[in-house]
Amino acid sequence: MKKIISFLLVTAMLATAMLATALIGCGGSKGSDNSDNNSSDWSYIENKGDFVIGVTYFNPMNYLDDNGELTGFETEFAKAVCEEMGVTPKFQKIDWDSKEVELNAKTIDCIWNGLTINDERKANMDISNAYMENKQVMVTKAENVEKYSTAEGLKGATVVAEKKSAGEEVAQTDEYFSSAEYISVDSQAKALLEVKSGTADIAVIDYVMTIGTLSEGSDYSNLSVIDSQSFAPEQYGVAIRKNSTETLKKLNDAMQKVADDGTLNEIADKYNLKDLIIIEAEN
Numbered sequence: 001m002k003k004i005i006s007f008l009l010v011t012a013m014l015a016t017a018m019l020a021t022a023l024i025g026c027g028g029s030k031g032s033d034n035s036d037n038n039s040s041d042w043s044y045i046e047n048k049g050d051f052v053i054g055v056t057y058f059n060p061m062n063y064l065d066d067n068g069e070l071t072g073f074e075t076e077f078a079k080a081v082c083e084e085m086g087v088t089p090k091f092q093k094i095d096w097d098s099k100e101v102e103l104n105a106k107t108i109d110c111i112w113n114g115l116t117i118n119d120e121r122k123a124n125m126d127i128s129n130a131y132m133e134n135k136q137v138m139v140t141k142a143e144n145v146e147k148y149s150t151a152e153g154l155k156g157a158t159v160v161a162e163k164k165s166a167g168e169e170v171a172q173t174d175e176y177f178s179s180a181e182y183i184s185v186d187s188q189a190k191a192l193l194e195v196k197s198g199t200a201d202i203a204v205i206d207y208v209m210t211i212g213t214l215s216e217g218s219d220y221s222n223l224s225v226i227d228s229q230s231f232a233p234e235q236y237g238v239a240i241r242k243n244s245t246e247t248l249k250k251l252n253d254a255m256q257k258v259a260d261d262g263t264l265n266e267i268a269d270k271y272n273l274k275d276l277i278i279i280e281a282e283n
Contacts, residue, residue: 061073099239139214
């Protein structure tokens with residue numbers, strides 16, 4: 001009888017332990033699921049306190065000054081907007097080709113780096129209201145401007161642009177470049193270096209980049225924009241993760257406030273970009 005009673009006691013204890021473990025496991029799993037389901041993108045950003053901004057370096061948008069500090073129009077604009085949003089900006093250099101992967105993996109919270117708004121990107125990311133106009137232009141050595149001012153002159157020329165950029169789309173699809181050889185590079189800065197060094201003839205890049213980069217006394221003062229041709233008028237926006245409704249509203253509201261109080265125009269004027277700004281003050 002004692003053996004039977006002992007056996008029953010042990011069995012009961014094991015059953016109780018297994019039930020408790022199962023309940024704890026279910027409770028923990030349920031809690032985790034609820035946390036994930038109820039946690040919006042904005043809650044995630046607000047809880048950690050910083051807004052990680054994916055950038056590449058190009059003047060005048062985001063670049064390192066003589067002291068090695070990050071500066072530029074978008075750097076200052078982003079700081080002002082983050083102050084309105086109540087978060088701390090944290091800038092992180094990214095590979096432009098992997099920007100959407102990094103965004104969705106949450107290694108960054110937004111892409112704020114001369115991002116052209118188009119239907120494909122709007123399908124994959126939420127994008128802010130447009131804040132700036134831009135276009136794509138050709139840059140070549142000053143002595144070659146006249147030579148490449150017509151499509152016929154591009155026969156056999158080597159054209160470079162940043163991979164997965166608006167410049168690449170132009171170089172690959174516009175009939176003007178049909179007789180040229182196209183090569184992709186990993187940044188707009190690299191595209192300019194290729195032209196400067198003579199390993200490429202033409203770079204297709206953002207017009208805004210030429211404003212800050214091709215100025216007199218710069219490293220690229222021997223390069224010029226081919227003014228007779230421009231392509232793909234476009235607008236810039238800030239990209240965040242898809243379906244981040246609350247984050248998008250806070251971002252758009254903060255951008256508008258920075259425009260309303262005059263800060264946006266002050267920053268744009270500092271970098272000779274004021275004529276390209278398209279957010280109008282509402283007050």
